[in-house]
Amino acid sequence: MKMTAGQPSIVPGGPLLEAVALSKSFGPVEVLKDVSVAVDPGEVHAIIGENGAGKSTLMKLLAGHLQPTRGELRIDGKTVTLTGPVDAERRGTVLVHQEILLAPDLTVAQNVYLGRELSKGMVVDDRAMNEGARQAVRNLGADIDPDVVVRCLSIAQRQLVQIARVLLVPHRVVIFDEPTASLTPIETRALLKVIADIRAKGVGVFYISHRLPEVKQIADKVTVLRDGRVVARHPANELQPVDMARLMVGRDVAKLYPDRHAEGGRQTILEVEDFSVPGFAQHVSFQLGKGEILGFAGLVGAGRTELMEGLVGLRPGRGAIRINGKPRQFPHVDASLKAGIAYLSEDRKGKGLLLAEDLRVNLTLASLDKFRRSLQIDRAKERVALDRAIGEFDIRAGRKDMLVSQLSGGNQQKLLLAKMMMTDPSIIIVDEPTRGIDIGTKEQIYKFIAALAAQGRSIIVISSEMQELIGICDRIMVMRSGRIVGAVTGEHMNENEVVVLATGVKSGEAA
Numbered sequence: 001m002k003m004t005a006g007q008p009s010i011v012p013g014g015p016l017l018e019a020v021a022l023s024k025s026f027g028p029v030e031v032l033k034d035v036s037v038a039v040d041p042g043e044v045h046a047i048i049g050e051n052g053a054g055k056s057t058l059m060k061l062l063a064g065h066l067q068p069t070r071g072e073l074r075i076d077g078k079t080v081t082l083t084g085p086v087d088a089e090r091r092g093t094v095l096v097h098q099e100i101l102l103a104p105d106l107t108v109a110q111n112v113y114l115g116r117e118l119s120k121g122m123v124v125d126d127r128a129m130n131e132g133a134r135q136a137v138r139n140l141g142a143d144i145d146p147d148v149v150v151r152c153l154s155i156a157q158r159q160l161v162q163i164a165r166v167l168l169v170p171h172r173v174v175i176f177d178e179p180t181a182s183l184t185p186i187e188t189r190a191l192l193k194v195i196a197d198i199r200a201k202g203v204g205v206f207y208i209s210h211r212l213p214e215v216k217q218i219a220d221k222v223t224v225l226r227d228g229r230v231v232a233r234h235p236a237n238e239l240q241p242v243d244m245a246r247l248m249v250g251r252d253v254a255k256l257y258p259d260r261h262a263e264g265g266r267q268t269i270l271e272v273e274d275f276s277v278p279g280f281a282q283h284v285s286f287q288l289g290k291g292e293i294l295g296f297a298g299l300v301g302a303g304r305t306e307l308m309e310g311l312v313g314l315r316p317g318r319g320a321i322r323i324n325g326k327p328r329q330f331p332h333v334d335a336s337l338k339a340g341i342a343y344l345s346e347d348r349k350g351k352g353l354l355l356a357e358d359l360r361v362n363l364t365l366a367s368l369d370k371f372r373r374s375l376q377i378d379r380a381k382e383r384v385a386l387d388r389a390i391g392e393f394d395i396r397a398g399r400k401d402m403l404v405s406q407l408s409g410g411n412q413q414k415l416l417l418a419k420m421m422m423t424d425p426s427i428i429i430v431d432e433p434t435r436g437i438d439i440g441t442k443e444q445i446y447k448f449i450a451a452l453a454a455q456g457r458s459i460i461v462i463s464s465e466m467q468e469l470i471g472i473c474d475r476i477m478v479m480r481s482g483r484i485v486g487a488v489t490g491e492h493m494n495e496n497e498v499v500v501l502a503t504g505v506k507s508g509e510a511a
């Protein structure tokens, strides 16, 4: 740790941005304790740690979104007090938030330029903004129509728009808080290249991710937070992903994926035939066996999420659905829930959780019938269920009556899983089940999914993380541009074959 205490002037070659002994409390709970970190010009400094370790809080302090309880910030060796995010941006520090903070009813271009619209004379220059936004997103390796309203985009597409918006602000330090959490390997590769380019220009980068191979690939230095304290700091080339995992979790995470025995000749439980979701998925047919874990792979925009939303009645779709041979129709999501299908949305904030409510209310929301006693809700029974869920899913909440918005991202995800399981489903569709989840908890969630399959429940998993699909699924369907382009099992379930199908390009050609 470089210390520049007592040097008020610019330190040549010193860090661009430095936190010295920062602490942060929310009420009585201290979530950061004496944390010091710094970033040098042209350095990528990764911050890793379990869910709730304090990574996002630290980044918000660095970017002026929160004020420290104790400690100080230095920019070019000079102590500063940031009055807010705008002040931080003016001084060159920009933050790509973990949560998506775009205006859902504005277009991509309007969002990219929100608050700093381009104008021609007195009028807003829509054409220039559209072109600028298209290019900014293209620089990230994606193709998104700048005229589309953000509400219509997938979470991954929104993440890319948010990154594009931030990178248009002049910057000396860029903070990325889980930028790749819902990106597939192809988009991730493009983003890591962008980060390498900005590093080459002398920009300092803080980088947060639960995808440790990616951290290994991009970082120069790695700092590990545990329970709000720095517990380790190493040059990235001295650490392998398994070392990072051990430092984060405090134990060995040697085997991430559980052993499973693929069974032949399963009884079909769900049949989907010639199903279309207008604009997103065309003529999709597949079957799901009892106790099977079926993966859906594809690039951002392949239509996987929209297909599943169509199947469960969250958006209009048409085609045949049969459950145990019986034709079914789900005009709305309550109908599919009643039929025993639980759907876990990738959009935990928009579609999964009530952020302004506490844990208990959220947990029982989809299964309230179980908690009714005459006309009342049995609060005591709810509290027992919450205690069980907190234990079973290892939900780390400072207090049980916390609002969901105050939980760390990964802990929100665990609560969503717990909520879904309260409905006792026979078919479970999970969209990005481990988005933003730390590696120790991932291991628990994979075990949990395997156990559900062993109980005879059937599971569909959408994931942007290829290794995850390969690690836990019996079979993987691959989608491209709204169609199923292949299915792989056994030895064909490898990253190369899936990527070739998903992109339609032989490996090596894929940019």
Ligand SMILES: Nc1ncnc2c1ncn2[C@@H]1O[C@H](COP(=O)(O)OP(=O)(O)OP(=O)(O)O)[C@@H](O)[C@H]1O
Binding pocket: 026, 031, 049, 050, 051, 052, 053, 054, 055, 056, 057, 058, 098, 396, 397, 398, 406, 407, 408, 409, 410, 411, 436, 438
């Ligand atoms: N506004 C708040 N009020 C109370 N507690 C909060 C608030 N914001 C964050 N916390 C708590 O601070 C701790 C650190 O949260 P933080 O979001 O920084 O974790 P994180 O390391 O980013 O985790 P994740 O990997 O899940 O994103 C958590 O226990 C969280 O519940």
Ligand SMILES: [Mg+2]
Binding pocket: 055, 056, 057, 098, 177, 408, 409
């Ligand atoms: Mg976080």
